[in-house]
Amino acid sequence: MLTTLLLIPIVTAAALFLGFGNRTWAKGSALLQLALTLALWFRYNQAKAGYQFVFETNPLFPGVDLRYSVGVDGLSLVMLLLTALVTVTAVWFLPNLEKRANLFDGSVLLISAGATGAFLAKDLFFFYAFHELALVPTFLLIGLWGTGERQAAAWKITIYLGVGSIVLLAGLVDLLMALPVSSRTFDLQALQQLGAAHMIPAAAQIRPWFLLTIGFGILISLFPFHSWAAPAYASAPTPVAMLHSGVLKKFGLYGMVRLVLPFLPDAFHQPVWGSYTAQDLLLVALLGNILYVGLVTISQRKLDFMIGYSSVMHMGYIFLGLASLNLAGLSGACLLMFAHGLSVAALFAVSGTIRDHEGSLRFDRLGGASKSVPFLGICFAMAAFASIGLPGFANFASETMVFFGGFSPGATSFQKTATILALWGVVISAVYMLRAYKAVFLGQPTATSAKWTDLAGSARFALALLPLTLLLGGVFPRYFLGYLKPTLEAALR
Amino acid sequence: MSPILFWLFTALMLAFGTSVVLNRDPVASALSLVASFLCLSALFVGLDAFFIGVIQILVYAGAVMVLFLFIIMLLDLKAEQRRQFNRLSLAGGGAVAVGFMFELLHVLNSFSIGKNPFPPLGVARLDDVRQVGITLFTQFNLPFQTVGVLVLVASVGVIVLSRRELK
């Protein structure tokens, strides 16, 4: 069943590359993917921790415990749902190309396939490989069909993320090498049990911790490795920006929860610089994301850059949840991955549509768009309000958990201070989001914006899907937490 | 093999080898090379490697040399007109070759087992060619097939390369 889920986009993409089919196939594939994910969602047994629907082959090479094995637990299920939802919206926002449209559509599906594979993988090797698979079409699409300085942006993201992947690979190798030879395995579940048994001595955890955190950090655009994100998103075609910022970037966070927390739990408390622990260091970096990048976001003058930077900023909150090392914070972080993915995808969808209308996304050239495109305005407002943490949306529920996590019993005073400082980020994000909303949608309509046409037909449903899911998550976070809780408890043990 | 024959063939082999390097005319070089390889195959035979000795003559003296000569004729190469060697390359080549020789001597000097005479051979039930064949087709079958593919690829490559309208 899981392999089918993985094969749907891959086969469709292959068919499109070979010249069969058209855009309807891409849409059909995305809907099928969503349907199958929902089927998994409802058939999944929430009460049980650990992987379900597992499928695995024999070891691919003799002597190495490396196999194609897939399975889902609560966390990966939530991420799969995110992938499927964003994919559906993304394929509805595919641009109209005159030639090689199939190549474009297929590549977009391939990104989705790579993300799906990475979230499904129960094996370290495939976990890594599928993510890389998703990055390749991302680079190509930005380089070939991007806007603005697409070549520069494509090269930058290629090299930057390439470096991140290499550091990550080094970290993974280091992690495996830190284990005794007899217990080396690629199986994530077996690794998790080893981590729970504290197989790696605390002092030996710090080096792989650094490598993994920096590697994943680059992929997630953790401060100060964030400067690739905004230009890349600004140049990327709309569906690519949606899928990368919404889904693919979460791979790094997913990896942090999957690998770093369960295997290297002691590294967080190791002093690395004077009496400051690795956790403190991470807190400083994430405050950089929240406060520094937040202020940088305020200074942006173009909508796409603003959204790009804001997505970097919100990574800080997810890291804050991770760094709290307790159930409340971690649940918040994981739900926030989901919520942020949906909200930023919706924002990029709207901004991409505006770019198609206007050609420019400079704030001083826009205004009053709510008059002519009220539907886009409502969707943008909902996504923007969600992303600044307004109650009712899943982002608020998760940010609340993150903040409460930062104040949980056992939190250090440094952590509490960091949480209060991070709380100020809520004000910062309100400043830039509302300024952007006002600049684009409120005020006197400009000569061009009065002539825009609103979304019509099925695209409305595709776009509305994201904020509505956010509302669902905000009102009933308990429903999602039911899936996450057993998995996260296991990760923290 | 008697030491006299060894010294004779070795001396000839090295002399012809030197002549390959020193001759200006490529044809003369090629013929010296054949002569050198003939002496080499004599050494092989002296080491009881009859099969290798024979294919050395067949392949090199027979096939490869013809190919070389053929190409030299085809391209109509003349003897080199320019000065044979420039000083820099003479110094460099000489230094590397001499350095290599010194190291070799040093190694051989300390290579004690190399100072023993060759052990005698037992009475073989099968001849040399069959023994090589058995080893080749049993132990080294896969590499053998691979080499076959390699030769095939090489011949295809040659045909492609020698097409006139090479882009």
Next chain:
Amino acid sequence: MESTLPWLILLSPLASASLILLFAHRSKALSVLLSLSAVFVALGASLLLVKNATDVLTAIPWIDLGPALKLGIGLKVDALTRVMLLVVTGVGTLVHVYSTVYMAEDEGKSRFFGALSLFMFSMLGIVLADNLAMMFIFWELVGVSSFLLIGHWFTKESAAKAANKAFLTNRIGDFGFMSGILLVWSTVGTVEFAGIQENLAKLTANPTFLTLAGLCLFCGAVGKSAQMPLHVWLPDAMEGPTPVSALIHAATMVAAGVYMLARIFFILEPSATALGVIATVGAITALMAALMATQQNDIKRILAYSTLSQLGLMVAGIGVGAWGASMFHLFTHAFFKALLFLGSGAVIHALHHEQDIWKMGGLRKTMPKTFLTFAIGTLALTGMPFLAGFFSKEAILLAAWHKSMPVFAAGLLTSLLTAFYMTRLVVVAFFGHPRTDAASHGHDCPAGMTVPLLILAVLSAIAGYAGFAEAIFGKELFHHVHAAAAVTLVPALAVGAFVLGTVGAWMLYHPAIKDPAIFKDAYRIKDPVRIPLFANKFYIDEIYSALVAGTQDMLAGFLGWFDHFILDGVIVRGICAITWGAGYTLRLLQFGNLQGYAFFFGAGVVVLLYILTK
């Protein structure tokens, strides 16, 4: 039955809002119908609750992570809640009815009523919340609905700006509120009011921490109730439609801060420092806002500053420990301030959106019903004996008299100024002769607008009487209102302040409006009192703009530059350049001579052999 009533109150406006958003936004009539029926249902249920005087506590979990974190959506109905429920649904219903006429011609009518329903939902959520986290949720939601309603005419630049300003200023307060919640939670381990009260000893064990937590929570009230120094958004919020100003920015939402302080009074009470700060902030707000109000010319802005000033008085009341009196003032204030706003709305409506009082005049004759109700509201506000405001204001002043003389003095001065600027407003706008064409064609509005005015006028007159108030407050709570021992001097001083203010303004302004020169554009010069400092609101807006531009925006600009040119330009590109440079240097080794390569190759072998055999 009892436990479903609060849910009915809370959810009926939500149902209306979501139905309007999803389905009914194309039909104005349907939207109005939905919104009206929701508010009537809420009102009916509230009345039932008040009549039965039953306490209810019902909760469902929202986030449940076992012992790690448990947050619920819980509804708590006690005496305090019932008062607020009645205020919110009562004024809410009247404003809804009024709006059907006021907004009749507006093209965004569906959107307006949708947002109004959303507001009712959020406001009732605050009122019914049984824990701090839930209160925070709805606290933010009222912020959003207020954002939507202030920015209702979003094509107007000033309205869009005002909406943003309101939301952002509130966010700053909410930052403090959330910090306070976290501080309390980290000590007590729960956010429920009942739970905190049980474990109050844990909090009081550390007085500094308690003070800090209390002040953080107070920050929320500072933002929402527009106290100094976060008061700047409220006058600008008058860009919204007038019914919104009446409901949200006068009667209910801005009072939420006071309600919240009354709710958490048990946390504040043990800390004298916290109460002192609250009293000071309230008193300063009351006084400064009153001073600013004396020099405004926009009818709605005068009322807005008056609201600020009254809110300051309520907060000061909390600060001197008289939370019952503050709630009482909140209760009476809701009626007469809503009345005044709706009255001003009627004037604005009749005069085709003319808001400058100097361009009115003579409305007493052209709009008699409006004048009558407006006058009752004014007198209730200014503290005319035997009207509602007199009783409630006197209760606060009395408490201040016992607790803190400076606060009492500030309150008394505020009363005097209130009487002054309100009389000024009434005299300039309603007396004399019409000074513009629009003013001479003034007329009373249709029944849909006038009836709510009349109802509110009646309520403003009677709300202060013990019999009426006690019926709503309940005996126990009403006991808190008049906790302080009566002192005869206090009402005497209050009446004195009222008389002095009213007569003074009459003496100054009644002659002024008779001056024929007032017709000219230079009318402002004819204002007999001219104090630029007050007219310019103490230049606080300018200071803030400079402060925001000078700190946040400058820092943001600098960091944007730093990020683009230093972090990305120098560091990231620098690493890139080093790699490129190394590659370029090593490229020089490709000198192209085949034999050269062979030489290096051979030399390498020789060196390697040397190393290996050494």
Next chain:
Amino acid sequence: MNPLTLNHYLLASGLLFSIGFAGVLLRRNIITIFMCLELMLNAANLSLVAFSRYHVGADGLPNYNAQVLVFFIIAVAAAEVAVGLAIIVALYRARQTTHVEDLVSLKF
């Protein structure tokens, strides 16, 4: 006269290799260089055969593995010569030269 030892053959092989290498470095004609490469390959063959003769197994036979390796070397060398000469011909067609100093287009 002393009996022949392994070292004699190794020395001969080394000398032949050195001559070949010197030729590669000294000669300018690419065909001659190619011939010198053949010399070096065969020098290696010589030592392999010598080692094969030296390691006589328990059954009294030389170690045929080395001879098989020589066989492979000869086969690969033949292929290499064929391809190499074809490249030289193609090169000559394009450049009209077989002189290495004229072939510097791989310079930076």
